[in-house]
Amino acid sequence: MSDERERILKMLAEGKISVDESMDLLDALGGAPKTESTASVDTNTGEIFEKNLKGKLPKFLRVEVNGSDGENVNVKVPLGLLRAGIKISSVMPSNVSTKINSELNDKGFDFDLNNIKSEDVDTLISHLSDMEVNVDSKDGETVRVFCE
Amino acid sequence: MMPTFLIIRVKDKGRRIINLWIPFFIFWLPMLVIAILLLPLILIVDILFQNRFKRGSFTETVFCFFQLLSSLKGLKVHVDNPKKDSLVEIKFI
Numbered sequence: 001m002s003d004e005r006e007r008i009l010k011m012l013a014e015g016k017i018s019v020d021e022s023m024d025l026l027d028a029l030g031g032a033p034k035t036e037s038t039a040s041v042d043t044n045t046g047e048i049f050e051k052n053l054k055g056k057l058p059k060f061l062r063v064e065v066n067g068s069d070g071e072n073v074n075v076k077v078p079l080g081l082l083r084a085g086i087k088i089s090s091v092m093p094s095n096v097s098t099k100i101n102s103e104l105n106d107k108g109f110d111f112d113l114n115n116i117k118s119e120d121v122d123t124l125i126s127h128l129s130d131m132e133v134n135v136d137s138k139d140g141e142t143v144r145v146f147c148e
Numbered sequence: 149m150m151p152t153f154l155i156i157r158v159k160d161k162g163r164r165i166i167n168l169w170i171p172f173f174i175f176w177l178p179m180l181v182i183a184i185l186l187l188p189l190i191l192i193v194d195i196l197f198q199n200r201f202k203r204g205s206f207t208e209t210v211f212c213f214f215q216l217l218s219s220l221k222g223l224k225v226h227v228d229n230p231k232k233d234s235l236v237e238i239k240f241i
Contacts (some may be wrong), residue, residue: 060222070231080219088216091209 004029057122058129058147068139079125079147086121090114150176150214151221151240159235172240183210 005026012022058079065073089097101112125147133145152173158166194206224239 069229071227071229074224074226076222076224078219078222081216081223084212084216084219087212091212 057125061128061147062145064142064144066142068137068141079128082125083118083121086116086118089116149221150218151223153241155237155239155241157235157237159233162233183214 008017008022008025008029011017012019017025061077061079063073063075063077065071067073089100092100097114101114104110128147131145131147133143135141135143150172152171154168154170154172156166156168156170157164190207190210197206220240222240224237226235226237226239228235228237
């Protein structure tokens with residue numbers, strides 16, 4: 001058993017962290033790359049701090065489709081475009097952003113473009129590194145969506 | 149950093165229809181020179197119309213535009229069918 005895991009279980013036994021917190025930490029350690037740990041616990045205060053979750057932000061969104069007839073689609077979109085798009089939305093005239101927000105609300109997206117900040121985009125991008133969608137059909141077609 | 153080349157390739161049944169390598173970098177220097185020359189004018193426009201641009205200044209808009217262009221680097225769309233020997237590829241490198 002690794003030292004980190006042992007420390008987490010010890011703190012759970014001592015009541016310094018809750019069951020949910022211990023599970024989150026164990027998940028983080030379990031999915032972490034072997035070269036770097038992504039979570040650690042201060043044994044004195046029980047404070048849980050996560051480091052290096054942001055260590056490597058994904059840079060591209062990839063979509064790979066392999067069709068049964070041999071057709072292949074490979075799309076690579078830089079995630080920097082997302083940041084640039086958010087910045088552009090912040091300098092749009094207010095009447096344009098109001099119109100966009102109302103159209104989004106009509107479609108069921110209940111959020112305001114004006115409230116999206118670049119820090120939120122960084123958080124979103126850092127979590128996208130875990131996203132992976134794999135679809136395999138009976139015809140042999142495969143679809144893969146992931147971030148790298 | 150802005151993309152250096154835009155590559156557009158189209159191939160149909162083995163025949164190369166389009167194979168364009170557009171050097172983006174030849175646009176950088178003139179754009180940079182124009183941007184530097186126009187910077188005083190842009191700042192004057194910002195000062196004169198600062199109340200009009202409530203959401204963001206004209207300078208910010210110009211920088212956002214350049215940021216958008218820079219983030220195109222790495223964008224790639226590749227569709228091919230080896231059986232039909234056809235290919236459509238657009239990429240910014």
